[in-house]
Amino acid sequence: MKKTGSFLFASFLVMCIFCGNGLFAQGGGSGPGPGPGNTIFGNKVADTPHNLRKARNMGVEDLGEVCVYCHTPHNNNQQIEAPLWNRETPVGPYDMYDSPSIDMIIAGSATGVSLACLSCHDNTIGLDQVINIPVSQFGQVTLQGGTISGCASFCHEIHHKTTFEGTVMGTDLTDDHPISLTYDPSQDPNFHPAANGQVGALRLYGTNKDQVECASCHNPHDNSNRPFLRMSNENSAMCLTCHDI
Ligand code: HEC
Ligand code: HEC
Ligand code: HEC
Numbered sequence: 001m002k003k004t005g006s007f008l009f010a011s012f013l014v015m016c017i018f019c020g021n022g023l024f025a026q027g028g029g030s031g032p033g034p035g036p037g038n039t040i041f042g043n044k045v046a047d048t049p050h051n052l053r054k055a056r057n058m059g060v061e062d063l064g065e066v067c068v069y070c071h072t073p074h075n076n077n078q079q080i081e082a083p084l085w086n087r088e089t090p091v092g093p094y095d096m097y098d099s100p101s102i103d104m105i106i107a108g109s110a111t112g113v114s115l116a117c118l119s120c121h122d123n124t125i126g127l128d129q130v131i132n133i134p135v136s137q138f139g140q141v142t143l144q145g146g147t148i149s150g151c152a153s154f155c156h157e158i159h160h161k162t163t164f165e166g167t168v169m170g171t172d173l174t175d176d177h178p179i180s181l182t183y184d185p186s187q188d189p190n191f192h193p194a195a196n197g198q199v200g201a202l203r204l205y206g207t208n209k210d211q212v213e214c215a216s217c218h219n220p221h222d223n224s225n226r227p228f229l230r231m232s233n234e235n236s237a238m239c240l241t242c243h244d245i
């Protein structure tokens with residue numbers, strides 16, 4: 001009895017927390033219409049451009065959920081260093097950054113969590129082309145070859161988006177800040193030391209927790225420091241978290 005009571009109390013608390021967030025999100029929202037939030041500056045995924053339910057103008061199928069465009073509870077893609085990943089691995093090939101003054105090692109191709117970002121942002125895989133479509137929204141569907149994408153293209157008319165242009169990087173990453181490179185200040189004194197897989201508040205990735213990847217600078221869930229920055233870059237504060245110049 002006591003247990004049930006405290007469980008109920010805990011649930012009540014959790015509900016209250018969600019109420020609070022709901023109200024807050026509503027207050028911060030702008031623009032007309034119902035739906036899962038309208039702002040793009042939100043600190044909750046649903047209120048950001050990473051809520052792909054809002055991307056119908058790009059020809060994206062509304063899968064009825066928010067996380068599903070990136071995560072799935074089952075049968076996820078373990079090749080990608082992002083938890084419970086619901087998208088295929090993009091194959092590139094990627095042209096990586098190079099310059100004579102680079103001192104650290106840049107991988108031959110994009111790796112780790114960067115592949116998660118590139119599975120949309122290189123524009124080779126449809127935004128709504130996920131591994132598992134939510135059964136809760138679409139009912140039981142027949143899997144084809146273990147993935148749903150084959151079925152998706154004709155069962156649900158899930159298609160490659162055609163108008164994802166604004167934030168597309170393509171596979172040529174030579175004109176972008178280097179990624180998939182080993183953070184090693186011993187090779188260059190103009191960098192702050194890393195500790196426990198972090199440089200300040202910024203996270204390094206990979207088996208040895210020493211890789212600079214897209215997600216070192218970007219938090220895909222939180223657009224309060226637009227565009228999805230891990231921290232404010234006012235006065236280049238984020239750049240200077242790593243660079244000591
Ligand atoms: C647009 C893609 C995208 C969407 C949508 C998305 N995520 Fe993520 N998520 C990622 C990526 C990429 C990572 C790995 C990078 C990281 O750790 O920040 C991640 C990591 C996570 C993690 C691990 C966090 C950590 O610090 O290691 C959790 C938990 C998570 N997501 C939950 C969610 C939930 C819940 C939703 C829906 C409300 C959601 N995500 C929506 C892309 C997404
Ligand atoms: C499921 C597909 C998908 C994944 C995965 C994804 N994105 Fe996006 N991202 C989008 C879409 C769609 C937009 C909105 C594009 C637009 O409006 O042109 C966007 C927008 C952005 C923006 C611009 C935000 C703004 O306010 O202008 C940034 C930055 C970004 N994504 C970074 C990332 C990074 C970094 C990752 C990986 C950690 C990632 N994205 C993963 C689909 C994705
Ligand atoms: C070293 C930090 C860093 C890394 C690594 C990084 N970005 Fe960014 N990115 C930024 C900053 C800072 C901006 C904002 C630039 C601006 O405001 O002009 C940005 C902007 C963007 C935008 C918005 C561009 C636009 O035209 O609106 C996208 C999309 C994006 N990044 C995706 C990615 C992806 C995908 C990766 C990995 C392949 C990546 N970023 C790696 C720092 C980084």
Ligand code: HEC
Binds near residue numbers: 199212236
């Ligand atoms: C997470 C850490 C990190 C952040 C944040 C970061 N950088 Fe870097 N940056 C690096 C590393 C590591 C290198 C590779 C340095 C080397 O090998 O000498 C690099 C390389 C560069 C280079 C190329 C240097 C060359 O020799 O070609 C430039 C320019 C640069 N960063 C600018 C920026 C700017 C501008 C920002 C902020 C928008 C930024 N960086 C944010 C870690 C970071």
